[in-house]
Amino acid sequence: MSEIRMTVQHSTTALDATTALDAATALHATRQVHAGELVMVDIRGTTLDGEQADFLRRNRIRAVCLFRANLGSEDEIRRLLADLAEVLGPRALIGIDQEGGAVVRTMVVPHAPSAMSLGATGDPALAEAVGAAVARGLASLGFNWDFAPVLDVNNNPANPVIAVRSFSSDPDAVTRLAGAWMRGALREGVACCVKHFPGHGDTHVDSHLALPVVDKPRAALERCELLPFRALAGEAPAMMTAHIVYPQIDPAHPATLSAAVLDGILRREFGYRGVVITDALSMEAVRARYGHARAAVMTLAAGADMAMALGTPEEQEAALRAIDAARADGSLAAARMAEACARLDALAQCYPARPRGYPPALREADAALMREAWLRGLCATNGASPPTPGRPLRVVTQGAVGGDGVSEPGVEASRVRALFASFAGTEFVEAERLTDFDWSTLPRDNRFTILVSNHKQRYGAHGATFTPDLHLSLWNAFQMFDVAAPTVATWGFADAALEALRLWLEGKAEARGKGPFPLPVHAAGSAH
Numbered sequence: 001m002s003e004i005r006m007t008v009q010h011s012t013t014a015l016d017a018t019t020a021l022d023a024a025t026a027l028h029a030t031r032q033v034h035a036g037e038l039v040m041v042d043i044r045g046t047t048l049d050g051e052q053a054d055f056l057r058r059n060r061i062r063a064v065c066l067f068r069a070n071l072g073s074e075d076e077i078r079r080l081l082a083d084l085a086e087v088l089g090p091r092a093l094i095g096i097d098q099e100g101g102a103v104v105r106t107m108v109v110p111h112a113p114s115a116m117s118l119g120a121t122g123d124p125a126l127a128e129a130v131g132a133a134v135a136r137g138l139a140s141l142g143f144n145w146d147f148a149p150v151l152d153v154n155n156n157p158a159n160p161v162i163a164v165r166s167f168s169s170d171p172d173a174v175t176r177l178a179g180a181w182m183r184g185a186l187r188e189g190v191a192c193c194v195k196h197f198p199g200h201g202d203t204h205v206d207s208h209l210a211l212p213v214v215d216k217p218r219a220a221l222e223r224c225e226l227l228p229f230r231a232l233a234g235e236a237p238a239m240m241t242a243h244i245v246y247p248q249i250d251p252a253h254p255a256t257l258s259a260a261v262l263d264g265i266l267r268r269e270f271g272y273r274g275v276v277i278t279d280a281l282s283m284e285a286v287r288a289r290y291g292h293a294r295a296a297v298m299t300l301a302a303g304a305d306m307a308m309a310l311g312t313p314e315e316q317e318a319a320l321r322a323i324d325a326a327r328a329d330g331s332l333a334a335a336r337m338a339e340a341c342a343r344l345d346a347l348a349q350c351y352p353a354r355p356r357g358y359p360p361a362l363r364e365a366d367a368a369l370m371r372e373a374w375l376r377g378l379c380a381t382n383g384a385s386p387p388t389p390g391r392p393l394r395v396v397t398q399g400a401v402g403g404d405g406v407s408e409p410g411v412e413a414s415r416v417r418a419l420f421a422s423f424a425g426t427e428f429v430e431a432e433r434l435t436d437f438d439w440s441t442l443p444r445d446n447r448f449t450i451l452v453s454n455h456k457q458r459y460g461a462h463g464a465t466f467t468p469d470l471h472l473s474l475w476n477a478f479q480m481f482d483v484a485a486p487t488v489a490t491w492g493f494a495d496a497a498l499e500a501l502r503l504w505l506e507g508k509a510e511a512r513g514k515g516p517f518p519l520p521v522h523a524a525g526s527a528h
Helices: 017-028 050-058 074-088 115-121 124-141 171-187 218-223 226-232 259-269 284-290 292-302 313-329 334-350 360-377 413-418 460-465 477-481 495-505
Strands: 039-041 063-066 093-096 098-100 194-197 238-241 275-277 379-381 393-398 427-431 448-453 470-473 487-489
Touching (some): 063 074, 074 093, 098 115, 098 124, 115 360, 124 171, 171 226, 218 226, 238 259, 275 334, 284 292, 413 427, 413 495, 477 487
Parallel strands (some): 238 275, 393 427, 393 448, 448 470
C-alpha cells in the first residue's frame, strides 16, 4: 500500500497520514472508544442552540454534516462553525456536500461547475484549480471535510441521481479529472471524500428512494466502476459508500453493509488505509430494510469507520445506543472500533477545522476562475447556433423547479427570461411541468422556438413530440437524448453558467465543450 499523504498548505510541515494513523491506533488500543466518536449527525437550524450543544457534548460526538437549511449568511455560517468546533473539540470533523453544479450547500463562496462541466473541458489543470478554489472557500468558513469529488462513472444516461455529478462516462477520464480536482482541494487543507464506492453510475434507481442493484460480473466492474476508486485509493483520505447491492460480490447486503465489499475489496485488495464513511443511513435503500440503528452497527462491523446517522434526535440516539449495545455483547469488536476511531483522528489531525482568511482579491480571482470554467464547458451539439438577430423568439420553459433533497432547487422561469433580455418581442410560455407539456398547443408560425429545460427529469418518450428549433439544457444534459433538436448543454444553472449561455445566445461567446459521454446525433430541422 502506498502512503496516503495529506498536506495542509499553511502548515510548516506536511502531515504524513500514515504516521498520524499509527499514532492514533496506538492511543486507542489503551482506551475505550465511545459510540459518538464513530457517528456523524446533522443539526437543526442556522444556530447551535443549548439543547443541541448538550446532545453533542453528552454523547462525545465529533462529526456534523451541514445542509442548506443550516447555512445562512456568511457571518451566520462562521458563527455556527465556530460554535460547532468548540463543542466538538480538537478532533472535530465538519462536513458538507460541496461538489459543484446543482449539489452545493452554501452559496456564499464562488459556485463551482458541475463535474460534467469540467468533463466537457477535458482539462485536468482546470479541474485541479477548481478543486483548490472550492476548498479555499470552504476552509475560509471553517469546514474541514468536503464530500467530493464524485468518482462514479455515469455510463447510464437514465441514471436519476448521478448524471452531471459525474465527470464522464469514461472511467479513465473520471480518474484523471476527479484525481486532479481532489489534489487541488487537498493542497488547500480540506479533506476530500470520494464517492460512492464501489460505483453509483450505472443505476436506474435513486438510493434515496429505493435499493438499486448493479448485477455485473467482477471483471466488468473492474473495467469501469472500480477503476477510479482503485486508481485513487492511495491518495483519497476518505471514501463514501454506496447503498447498492452488487449481487456478484455480495447478494445479501448493499455495499454500505457488506464486509465482502468494504473489508474484502477496499481494505484487503486495494489496501486502502483512509477513512470509510457511509452515505446517509436515513436513505430509504437502507432505512426501509435494516432500520437506522441496526444499519449503524452493521456498517461499522463490515469495515466502515463512521456511520452517517442523520435524522431526528431520537433516531440519532437510537444509533448510539445500538452501537453501545453491540460493543457490550461483543457483536462489534472493541478492536474494530479502535481502528475506526484512529483513522478518524488521523483525518482530523491532518485537516483541522480552523477557519482561514479569504482575501477579497483571492475570492474574486476564484469567482473569475469559476466563470471561465463554466464558459469553457458550454457544449453545442447537432449544429446548434444562436438565434438569428431580429427574428422573433418563443421560449418554452418550466415556471418553478424544486430541489429533491440531493440537488438544490433549479432555475426559476424569471431567470430564464433574463437570458433573453436583449431579444425584443420574445414570447414566453411557462409550463407547470415540462415533462407533461403538450407541444401541439404552440402556434405554427415564424417564431424561432427555444425549449429551455430548467428541470432535472428526463422526458422519456414524450420528448419525441417536442420539435424546438433549439434546445437549451440547463441541468440534466442527458435530456438531449429525448429531444431531437440542436442542443446547448450548460451542465448546471449557476449564475456563471447562465451568463455563459447568455453570451452564446447573443453571439459573444463560443460553445467549445466536448461531450463527456457519446453525444446523440439527431437530424437537423424542426416543424417551426
